[in-house]
Amino acid sequence: MSIARFSPFELLLLKSRSQVDTAKLLVLAWVLAHRQHVSEGQRRRRLAQISAQFRHGHELGPVMHIAQQQDLLAIQLAAEVIRKECSQEHSVSVMHQAITLATDSGELSLANHYILRFLADLLNVAPTTLSTLFQELTGQPLARPEDPSRDAYWRVHDAEYYAQQAREAEAHAAQQEKEKKRQQEEAQRAHAQAQEKAEREKARQHQESAQRQRQYERARQQRSSQYGQQRTAPPPDRTTRALAVLGLTPGVSQTEIRRAYRRMAQLNHPDRFYTGSEQQIALASARFQRIKSAYDYLMQNYL
Template identity: 60%
Template sequence: MPIARFSPFELVLLQSHSQVDTATLLLQAWLLTHRDNVSESQRYRRLAQEAASFGHGHDLGPLMRIAGQRDMQAIQLAAEVLRRECTAGQGLAVMHKAIAVATDDGSLSLANHYILRFLADLLGIAPATLDTLFQELAGTPLAPPQDLSRDAYWREHNPAHYRRQAEQEAEQARARAEAQQAEARRAAEQQRRQQEHEREQARAHRERQQREREHRQQQQERQRQHHRHRPQASTPPPDRTLRALAVLGLSRGASRSDIRLAYRRMAQLHHPDRVFSQSERQVALASQRFQRIKKAYDYLMQRH
C-alpha cells in the first residue's frame, strides 16, 4: 500500500498546536510577500511579532518559504481551515490583524487589496464592515481596486515594463539594420566572386578550345558522376521546429537573437505571476502556456 505524502504545509499543520493560528500566520506571510519595498528579513521580523501571541508551537521559516513560493494549494488549505474553524468574532480578529500587516507603512499594494477582499469574503465579513474596519485601522478609506485591464494603469504602476519594451523594440530595429547591412555585404561579395568567376571562365574557355575534342568524353563522364553524387536538397525543418517557432510567433529562418527576443516578450506577457490573483483555472492555464513557451525556446536554442 503506497505511503501518503504530505505537502510542506500539511506537515506544518500536523505539528501545530493550533491549526487556526498556523493558517492565520500563513495568510499573514502571504500578505507580507506582496508588500512593496519590504526585505525578506523585515517580513520575517514582522511575522514574528504577530506570532508572539499565537499558540502554534512551530518555527516560522517553513511558513515564510511556502508564502514566498506562492504555493496556492497551501493558501487554499489555510483558507479552508479558517473558514471551517473560525467563529464570527475570531474572523473579525483575523481580519484586523490582516489589515494591520498589509498597511504597516501606510500604503496598500494592489495585490494585498485583492487579498484583503478575498479574506473578508472567506470569513463572511460584509464589504461595508470591511470598509469600516479598514478606515479605523488604516486611517484612509478602502478605495475600489483599479482596473488592471487598462493600459494607463500599467503605464503608471509598471513603467519599467514599457521601458523594457521600448528597449526591445530599439534592439530589434538595430538587429534588423545589422541584418540588412550584412545582407548587402554578402550581395556585394557574391557579385565580386561572380565577376571573378566569369573572367576565369573566359580564360579557361580559350584553353579548352584546343582540348575540347580530346576531353569531351571524359568531361561527360565527370558530369554524370557529378549528377549521381550531387547532394540531395536539404529537407525542410521538422514539424516540431515549425511548431516551436509558431509558439514564439516566429517564422522559418529566425535567428538566435530573434528567438531570444521573442521568448523574453512572450515570457513577460504570459508569466503565471501576472494572473496570481485570478482563479486557479486561469493560473493553471497561464502556467501551461508559459511551459509551452519555455519548451519551445529551449528546443529552438538547442537547434541553432
C-alpha cells in the first residue's frame, strides 16, 4: 500500500514505538491546545512534562500540530487505540491526566468543558465517573458548560461583543427609522405630484371646454349671419343659373355660349363613363342633361 494513503496521525502510529502512548499524547495535546492564556512554548513544555514516561519515540511538534488542526478523525482513532489496547482503569487514568491538563491553571475553558465530555464518551468513561473524578481533582463539581449561543453568555464573557451587538441593533433601528421617513417623504411627494397633475389636467379640460364653447358661439353666429344673408339676398334668376351651369357670367355672346356648351358637353358626355359603375354613368347623365337644358334655355331666351 502506498504511504501517501495514510493520514499524518496514521503515519505517526506506524512509526511509533508505542501506539498507545502516541494515542494518549494526541488526546492530551488536544486538551492543551484549548487551554486559555497559554503560549505555544508553554503548551509544548507542559506536554513534555506529562509525557516524560511515554515510549512513543518521536517529536512532539507533529502531534501538537495535528491537535491544533482539530482533526476529529485522528482524535477518534487515538481514542479507539486506547480503548482497544488498554483496560477501563487505564482509560480512567487518561481522563485523570486530561482533567489535570485542562484545570491546572485553575480555569476550565469552554472548549475543554466539551472536550472532556467528548473524550469520556470516546473512552467509555461514564458521566458519573467523569464527574466524580473531576470533583476529586479540582474540589469543584463539573458544572454544565455555558451555552455560547445564548445572549447572556456574551454579556458576561465578552462585554465588548455585547456592546457591539447593541450598537449594531441601534444602528439598524436608526436605519429602519430613516428608511421609514424616506418612504413617507417619497409618498408625500408622490401625492403632491399627483394632486398637481390632477389640477393641471382639470385646468386643461376647463380651457378646452371654454375654447369649444367659443368656437361653438362663433360658428352659431356665422350660421346666423349666413342665414340672414341668404334670406335677404334675392334668389338668382334662371338665366343666371343657366350661365353658371356653363361656367359663364352675364354679358357673354351666343358664340361664347355655344363654345362653352361644346366644351362642357364633351367633358361630361355619358359615353365617356361607359367603363364606370352604374352610379357614375347616372351622375354623368344628370350633369349632361343640366348642361343641355341650360344651353337650350339660353339659346331661346338669352339675347
